[in-house]
Amino acid sequence: MNEEELLQTQVQPLIDYFQQLLPLNKSEKQLVVNLFKPRLYRKRQYVLQDTDLCNQFNFVVRGCLKMYKIDGKGNMHIIQFASENWWISDIGSFYGRTPSELNIDAFEDTMVLQISYDNLIALYGQAPKFQRIFRVLIENSFISLQKRLLQNISSTAEERYEAFLETYTLLNNRLPQTLVASFLGITPEFLSRLRKKRINA
Structure with a gap:
């Protein structure tokens, strides 16, 4: 080649x-x-x-x-x-x-x-x-950032986590908890509780 x-x-x-x-x-x-x-x-x-x-x-x-x-x-x-x-x-x-x-x-x-x-x-x-x-x-990037801004000011942490899982399906198991928490604007400890709650639901 x-x-x-x-x-x-x-x-x-x-x-x-x-x-x-x-x-x-x-x-x-x-x-x-x-x-x-x-x-x-x-x-x-x-x-x-x-x-x-x-x-x-x-x-x-x-x-x-x-x-x-x-x-x-x-x-x-x-x-x-x-x-x-x-x-x-x-x-x-x-x-x-x-x-x-x-x-x-x-x-x-x-x-x-x-x-x-x-x-x-x-x-x-x-x-x-x-x-x-x-x-x-x-345009798609602008729409995505606008949705993210709206989530940050009007959605619960649990709703933001569900949106993250939907958007970044392939990354959920590749990213450490600290980075996901930083993206969501919550502590790693609170993210751990969200994950446990979702598993047990």
Whole structure:
């Protein structure tokens, strides 16, 4: 297998993902191969650190990333997890070209396909279909964050936990209790009680 064939194989999961949204022609598939770059992040390695400019849009091929904020007391507040076939980026920093207030790191060894800001703008120009695709991705991200905000201000911890299980079905057994609790805004001890109550229900 030559280098081009290897790259095609690495990028194929993303091409398959795009194909589910809108069919791609041969030249559009080649643009994906040319502009998205595979990168492996080891466990605990940063993809993005606060105060840095977010320059990459990340598609997770395998593994798991988390995006979070550390407050003034050193507490972690998890905004999002991203596992296989999920996207993750600080959209405000990426599109606004402003320093990020968030961190993204690898919870597991994680393979991603990345596109830089400049290459994404080039992609829009060369194949306008991707403007439609990424508009859908951003809209879905906004809807997801809006739902999460509403849950945080109007739902019980038990309801938030049920929503987490529905959204992150594949991650429930991969994430430690401390990270799930941080995502839900509760203590690990309270999460343990919720889990026991759910098992015994």
